[in-house]
Each structure stands twice: as structure tokens, then as C-alpha cells.
Amino acid sequence: xxxxxxxxxxxxxxxxxxxxxxxxxxxxxxxxxxxxxxxxxxxxxxxxxxxxxxxxxxxxxxxxxxxxxxxxxxxxxxxxxxxxxxxxxxxxxxxxxxxxxxxxxxxxxxxxxxxxxxxxxxxxxxxxxxxxxxxxxxxxxxxxxxxxxxxxxxxxxxxxxxxxxxxxxxxxxxxxxxxxxxxxxxxxxxxxxxxxxxxxxxxxxxxxxxxxxxxxxxxxxxxxxxxxxxxxxxxxxxxxxxxxxxxxxxxxxxxxxxxxxxxxxxxxxxxxx
Amino acid sequence: xxxxxxxxxxxxxxxxxxxxxxxxxxxxxxxxxxxxxxxxxxxxxxxxxxxxxxxxxxxxxxxxxxxxxxxxxxxxxxxxxxxxxxxxxxxxxxxxxxxxxxxxxxxxxxxxxxxxxxxxxxxxxxxxxxxxxxxxxxxxxxxxxxxxxxxxxxxxxxxxxxxxxxxxxxxxxxxxxxxxxxxxxxxxxxxxxxxxxxxxxxxxxxxxxxxxxxxxxxxxxxxxxxxxxxxxxxxxxxxxxxxxxxxxxxxxxxxx
Numbered sequence: 001x002x003x004x005x006x007x008x009x010x011x012x013x014x015x016x017x018x019x020x021x022x023x024x025x026x027x028x029x030x031x032x033x034x035x036x037x038x039x040x041x042x043x044x045x046x047x048x049x050x051x052x053x054x055x056x057x058x059x060x061x062x063x064x065x066x067x068x069x070x071x072x073x074x075x076x077x078x079x080x081x082x083x084x085x086x087x088x089x090x091x092x093x094x095x096x097x098x099x100x101x102x103x104x105x106x107x108x109x110x111x112x113x114x115x116x117x118x119x120x121x122x123x124x125x126x127x128x129x130x131x132x133x134x135x136x137x138x139x140x141x142x143x144x145x146x147x148x149x150x151x152x153x154x155x156x157x158x159x160x161x162x163x164x165x166x167x168x169x170x171x172x173x174x175x176x177x178x179x180x181x182x183x184x185x186x187x188x189x190x191x192x193x194x195x196x197x198x199x200x201x202x203x204x205x206x207x208x209x210x211x212x213x214x215x216x217x218x219x220x221x222x223x224x225x226x227x228x229x230x231x232x233x234x235x236x237x238x239x240x241x242x243x244x245x246x247x248x249x250x251x252x253x254x255x256x257x258x259x260x261x262x263x264x265x266x267x268x269x270x271x272x273x
Numbered sequence: 274x275x276x277x278x279x280x281x282x283x284x285x286x287x288x289x290x291x292x293x294x295x296x297x298x299x300x301x302x303x304x305x306x307x308x309x310x311x312x313x314x315x316x317x318x319x320x321x322x323x324x325x326x327x328x329x330x331x332x333x334x335x336x337x338x339x340x341x342x343x344x345x346x347x348x349x350x351x352x353x354x355x356x357x358x359x360x361x362x363x364x365x366x367x368x369x370x371x372x373x374x375x376x377x378x379x380x381x382x383x384x385x386x387x388x389x390x391x392x393x394x395x396x397x398x399x400x401x402x403x404x405x406x407x408x409x410x411x412x413x414x415x416x417x418x419x420x421x422x423x424x425x426x427x428x429x430x431x432x433x434x435x436x437x438x439x440x441x442x443x444x445x446x447x448x449x450x451x452x453x454x455x456x457x458x459x460x461x462x463x464x465x466x467x468x469x470x471x472x473x474x475x476x477x478x479x480x481x482x483x484x485x486x487x488x489x490x491x492x493x494x495x496x497x498x499x500x501x502x503x504x505x506x507x508x509x510x511x512x513x514x515x516x517x518x519x520x521x522x523x524x525x526x527x528x529x
Binding site for chain 1: 437438440442443446447450453
């Protein structure tokens with residue numbers, strides 16, 4: 001039920017080589033953080049895992065299916081079981097929150113149900129429950145362009161919670177949120193993955209969040225995997241190498257003193273940047 | 274750069290003046306005759322025959338029914354055109370491959386480049402006199418116009434929302450209605466309302482070629498030199514245009 005990538009390489013249409021020889025095997029129910037500098041290939045990697053981008057080289061196996069070998073109908077069924085939280089929420093501004101959340105199950109619903117839901121939302125309670133977990137239940141019938149950036153990101157998260165995918169992917173899901181809210185949201189994603197026993201892969205810009213919340217951390221640099229280690233074994237030297245080009249470690253910053261028992265305890269000296 | 278007119282600019286002005294003078298000479302327009310005392314009297318006499326407008330209840334009822342017919346023609350033809358235009362706009366915006374795009378654009382260009390009056394003449398020949406021919410004629414031309422405007426709106430729409438939904442396995446119609454349609458709906462509605470305003474004026478004219486409505490009534494009145502009746506019909510057209518402009522402005526505000 002997990003997934004595996006073997007020798008995956010991908011060159012974008014503009015000639016940019018985003019991924020090179022990526023081998024990654026993640027078992028069902030694992031929770032993994034992807035970290036790395038901007039432009040390292042985290043988003044491309046997540047889109048390959050979401051069966052949205054077809055790699056030029058290598059083999060992709062997702063949830064025991066091979067998305068680029070199977071028939072189009074099977075690919076659609078596979079995609080319906082994968083939920084990706086996008087970096088900038090892909091929600092039309094004039095859409096109501098309830099519709100945006102219910103859209104998470106378009107891949108599972110028959111077409112008539114999706115069409116009927118445009119006229120009268122078929123499952124407002126389900127949408128309300130998903131939003132309630134993100135503290136947004138009272139915004140159910142609001143238009144999305146009335147929300148702040150962070151609120152919109154939470155609506156996008158609620159959509160994926162409502163989808164209930166077997167593989168939960170998130171691309172910088174907290175980039176527009178303040179530190180306290182980021183903390184809560186990442187906890188929620190982990191809790192959801194643990195409760196339902198599904199696989200979670202999230203790319204994060206804030207290293208301390210990644211180390212504190214995820215058992216396994218994968219560092220991506222220049223389209224390759226630099227390290228793939230349990231969070232406790234991620235050393236300062238590795239992090240410095242990972243972010244060498246950026247000149248400093250990105251942290252949520254000023255959040256709270258990290259608990260000494262955790263690996264994040266090693267981090268404060270790195271705040272020099 | 275020197276102040277004043279450049280040589281090129283001077284040449285352009287001279288050419289325009291020469292073209293206007295040439296056109297007057299060619300058309301042999303007796304403009305001077307418009308400003309003689311006799312002409313003024315004739316003009317006053319001609320305009321005077323339109324007043325007062327014919328207000329007999331029987332004729333007013335006739336005008337009312339004709340106005341309703343014109344309104345119905347414009348409304349039905351615009352709705353038909355909006356639906357057909359939306360269906361053609363999807364391939365025309367390149368969503369079903371290059372061949373579909375070329376074919377859809379060709380059909381839209383063909384529909385649009387034939388004017389409403391020509392379509393109306395053709396439809397009267399094909400479907401007989403009456404409002405049905407007028408509705409078809411307006412719908413055909415408006416489909417061409419709206420299809421092209423809708424396609425341009427689609428091309429300028431960010432694809433990310435629909436792609437994200439397709440990424441969760443949504444069928445393409447559902448992905449379109451949840452991801453793309455909300456982005457273009459307001460603009461499509463504004464285009465359709467604008468064409469409706471134009472169509473109501475056009476529907477009033479189409480009667481001249483036998484396609485029903487107020488135009489037919491105006492044509493009869495003028496042919497029989499019943500200027501007072503014609504005046505009533507023209508006032509009815511004016512009133513209808515004002516009402517439709519108001520309604521469509523209100524709808525646009527409400528949808529914004």
C-alpha cells in the first residue's frame with residue numbers, strides 16, 4: 001500500500017532537469033517529511049507521487065498500481081485514492097467554501113452526484129466536519145475570496161481531509177500560516193495519517209517542523225536525494241550541506257524552546273543565519 | 274524633434290481632405306438643398322406626420338404583442354447562442370486537441386462573419402416567415418460571437434484548479450464545472466447580457482425581412498404611409514431598449 005520509485009528522472013518541457021535517478025521506497029502508514037532548498041525538486045517529486053506528472057525515466061509504483069502502465073480508467077481510480085495539498089490552493093476565488101471542500105470527492109462520486117452538488121451541496125455536514133477540525137466550520141457558506149491566505153490553505157487541507165485518500169501528500173501546506181497555526185496543522189496531518197493508517201508525505205520549508213513531527217526525513221538537493229534518515233539521525237552537517245546555496249537554515253523561528261529530548265534540541269546553534 | 278506638423282502628418286491630412294471631397298463629388302449629394310427655406314418646410318411637414326403617435330387601444334395592444342414577440346425572440350436566441358457558444362468554446366480554446374480547435378474556430382468564424390440580416394433572409398427562405406426564422410438567425414450569428422468571446426475567456430483562465438481536480442481522478446466534466454467554470458462564469462454572463470442588449474435591437478429590425486416582432490409592424494406601417502403608427506412602434510422599441518439595458522445592468526451588478 002506504500003509506494004516505490006526506481007531510478008526516476010524527469011525533465012520539464014522547458015528543459016529543466018528536475019529529478020535525477022531518484023530511488024525512494026516508502027511503506028504503508030509511514031510519515032515522511034521532504035526538506036530542501038527552493039527549486040530542489042520537492043514539488044516535482046510530490047507531483048510524481050500524486051500520479052500527476054509522468055517521469056521520463058524509471059518506474060513508479062503507487063498503492064500497488066503502476067499509474068503509467070495501467071488503463072486510463074484505472075489511473076483515474078488510482079488518483080481518486082491520492083490526495084495532494086497544493087502549495088498555492090487551487091480554488092476558484094468565487095467558489096463557496098462548502099463546494100471547494102466537497103470537490104475532494106469528485107473522483108469517487110458518480111457524475112450525476114457531482115452535478116447535483118453544484119445546485120445543492122449533497123454533504124454539507126461532511127464538509128462542516130472537515131472544516132471544524134481546522135477551526136473553520138463557521139465559514140462553510142462563505143466565498144473563498146473573502147478568506148485570508150492562511151484560511152484558504154486550511155480550506156485546501158479540509159478538501160483533502162474530506163477526500164480521505166490512502167496516500168496523503170502535502171506540498172508546503174503551511175507556507176501562508178503563522179508559526180502557532182503551522183504547528184497545529186502539521187500535528188493534525190500527522191494525527192489524521194496515524195488514525196487512518198495511511199501514508200503521509202509532506203514537503204516543508206521549516207526544518208524544525210519536519211524534524212519535530214516526522215519520524216523519517218528525506219533531504220532533496222538538485223533533483224536527487226541527499227539523505228533519507230530517521231529524524232534523530234539528521235545531523236547539523238547534513239542540514240548545512242542541504243541548504244548550502246541558501247546560506248542559512250529556514251526555521252519557523254521564535255516558536256518555543258525545543259524539548260531537550262527531541263532532535264530539534266540540536267538546532268539553536270544553526271540559527272546564526 | 275521639431276514642433277508642429279511633420280511632413281508625413283501634413284500629407285495624411287491633405288489626403289483625408291481630398292478623399293472626403295472626392296466622396297462628396299462622387300455621391301452627388303445636394304447638401305446645399307437641405308438648408309433652403311422650402312426644404313425646412315418639407316422636413317417640418319415630414320416630422321409632423323409622425324405626431325401625435327397612434328394611441329388607439331386596439332393598435333396599442335397590437336404593439337404590445339409585437340413587443341413581447343421581439344423580447345421572446347431576443348431572449349430565446351441569446352440563450353440558445355450562449356449554450357451553443359459554450360459547447361463550441363471548449364474545443365475552440367484548444368481543450369480537445371489541435372484539430373478540434375481549428376474545426377471549432379472555423380465554424381465560429383463562419384457563423385459570425387455572416388450578418389444577422391443575411392441569416393434572417395436565409396432562414397425566412399428555409400423556415401418560412403415568422404418569429405422562428407428570426408430566432409434562428411439571431412441564434413446562429415450570436416453563437417459565432419459568443420463562442421469566440423467565451424473561448425478567449427477560457428484561454429485566459431489559470432488551469433491549476435481544474436488540473437488539481439483531475440489529479441484526484443475527477444471526470445473532465447466535473448473538473449471543468451468545479452475548477453474552470455467558476456473562474457469564467459461572471460465574464461461569460463456579462464458577454465451574454467451584452468449580446469442580449471444588442472439582440473433586442475436587432476430583433477426589432479429583423480421584422481423588415483419577414484422575421485416577426487416589432488420590425489414587421491414597423492415595416493407594414495411605413496409601407497402604408499401610416500406615420501403615426503410607425504411613431505408608436507419606434508417609441509415602443511426605444512422603451513424596450515431602455516428597459517433591457519436597465520435589467521441587464523442590474524443582473525451584472527448582482528452577479529459581480
